[in-house]
Amino acid sequence: MKPEQISNSFSSDRNGFSISGVKLADIVKETGTPVYIYDAQTIRRQYNQLRANLPERVEIFYAMKANPLLSVIEILKNLGAGMEIASGGELKRCYNRAIPSEKIAFTGPAKTDEEIKEAVKMGIYSIRAESLGEVNRINNISAQNNRRTEIELRINPLKGIQNAIVKMSGGPSKFGIDEEKMIEAVEYSSGLPNIDLKGVHIFAATGINSREAFLDNVANCFRIASIFNKYSTVRSIGIGGGLSIPYRDSEQELQLSGLRQKLEDMIHQNGFIEKNNAKVILEPGRYLVGQSGIYVSRVMDRKSSRGTKYVLTDGGVHNILRLALIPGTQQPIINLSRSDVHETKFDIGGPICSSLDFLGKEVRLPSNTNEGDYMGVFCAGAYGFTEGMHEFLSHDIPAEVVADSGKYFIARKRKSSEEFLKEQTVLMELK
Numbered sequence: 106m107k108p109e110q111i112s113n114s115f116s117s118d119r120n121g122f123s124i125s126g127v128k129l130a131d132i133v134k135e136t137g138t139p140v141y142i143y144d145a146q147t148i149r150r151q152y153n154q155l156r157a158n159l160p161e162r163v164e165i166f167y168a169m170k171a172n173p174l175l176s177v178i179e180i181l182k183n184l185g186a187g188m189e190i191a192s193g194g195e196l197k198r199c200y201n202r203a204i205p206s207e208k209i210a211f212t213g214p215a216k217t218d219e220e221i222k223e224a225v226k227m228g229i230y231s232i233r234a235e236s237l238g239e240v241n242r243i244n245n246i247s248a249q250n251n252r253r254t255e256i257e258l259r260i261n262p263l264k265g266i267q268n269a270i271v272k273m274s275g276g277p278s279k280f281g282i283d284e285e286k287m288i289e290a291v292e293y294s295s296g297l298p299n300i301d302l303k304g305v306h307i308f309a310a311t312g313i314n315s316r317e318a319f320l321d322n323v324a325n326c327f328r329i330a331s332i333f334n335k336y337s338t339v340r341s342i343g344i345g346g347g348l349s350i351p352y353r354d355s356e357q358e359l360q361l362s363g364l365r366q367k368l369e370d371m372i373h374q375n376g377f378i379e380k381n382n383a384k385v386i387l388e389p390g391r392y393l394v395g396q397s398g399i400y401v402s403r404v405m406d407r408k409s410s411r412g413t414k415y416v417l418t419d420g421g422v423h424n425i426l427r428l429a430l431i432p433g434t435q436q437p438i439i440n441l442s443r444s445d446v447h448e449t450k451f452d453i454g455g456p457i458c459s460s461l462d463f464l465g466k467e468v469r470l471p472s473n474t475n476e477g478d479y480m481g482v483f484c485a486g487a488y489g490f491t492e493g494m495h496e497f498l499s500h501d502i503p504a505e506v507v508a509d510s511g512k513y514f515i516a517r518k519r520k521s522s523e524e525f526l527k528e529q530t531v532l533m534e535l536k
């Protein structure tokens with residue numbers, strides 16, 4: 106994959122590689138490597154493209170877990186996105202960026218009483234209850250705070266979804282209430298005095314890579330919502346996120362054309378949605394921010410061992426763990442310092458003492474790749490920095506930078522290994 110195929114904000118000329126018109130060399134001079142760089146224009150393009158292909162009734166809530174950097178949240182807020190959050194910490198990020206409470210939905214298992222209390226007091230769009238135990242806790246905490254709280258029940262569907270990379274439906278799950286127990290749960294929850302049951306939420310999969318699979322998932326959500334609606338009026342249907350982006354040449358861009366009309370038809374066919382004036386909430390993460398990000402490291406060494414050629418970089422997999430977590434995962438890796446056409450296959454390893462620490466194996470790179478070159482892991486804007494285990498081996502934690510129309514700023518500064526030490530205490534008695 107070439108950088109220009111991933112985003113038209115990425116370009117190379119004889120002055121080197123640029124992001125949104127900003128020279129990579131200028132950024133790394135200030136931040137050092139490794140560093141995460143996000144292009145704001147790519148996020149705007151993805152959001153606008155998706156928005157244009159959705160009916161008005163469908164609202165976009167950004168799944169903040171994909172990239173919770175405040176600057177990324179700010180960009181999406183300004184485009185009109187609501188927020189899908191999964192912790193009290195993410196709720197604090199919403200306060201910080203002044204996200205309107207009616208645009209925040211709180212999903213996720215094992216919420217603490219403190220987290221529920223904050224959400225109850227803020228009066229957010231909905232708390233997605235993952236079990237009846239959680240429904241009871243929301244009811245009790247709402248009563249203690251003299252509130253009535255809007256909730257959705259998260260349902261674990263019976264039917265699995267086709268054409269997705271990670272499926273989260275069709276079997277036992279720690280997420281949500283099993284579909285076969287839904288009616289009982291609806292009847293119970295709608296009888297509680299401090300609960301306002303507004304609808305249903307389903308997150309069936311991530312990595313949905315075809316329009317048909319996406320529509321199939323929506324149809325399943327509407328089917329479940331229509332059963333729910335027989336027992337309690339559905340005013341909100343959360344249809345999850347999970348829209349994929351291509352990570353390699355063999356993967357197609359998700360085709361959105363025609364989606365708007367197809368969704369409008371489906372909404373019309375499910376008459377209760379228009380009758381109840383129900384909202385449909387789509388909560389993508391990866392699709393909105395994935396292609397905006399590059400994880401840049403520097404080549405420190407090049408060597409060969411028993412027939413395998415290695416390039417070793419100062420940025421390891423500890424800052425981009427998904428490459429090690431999900432078997433078979435690959436992201437485009439490009440030498441940003443050279444354009445030599447002669448290619449050789451290299452294994453690209455980082456500085457971590459673990460056999461998992463490879464950014465890629467058998468990656469085709471210019472044959473003259475060498476010390477000092479900048480190596481970019483692309484499509485790193487979602488589940489990149491945030492999913493890292495940054496303190497492993499006590500390296501500095503990379504800075505995060507945002508580039509936008511010829512300018513850049515350090516959105517989160519590099520954290521030096523000395524700073525970790527200041528956070529620790531050693532008792533004298535340990536001597």
Ligand SMILES: Cc1ncc(COP(=O)(O)O)c(C=O)c1O
Nearest residue numbers: 168308311346347348389390391
């Ligand atoms: C409840 C929920 N909503 C939305 C998302 C976002 O998924 P994606 O980034 O694949 O769009 C996730 C991801 O795990 C999730 O758990």
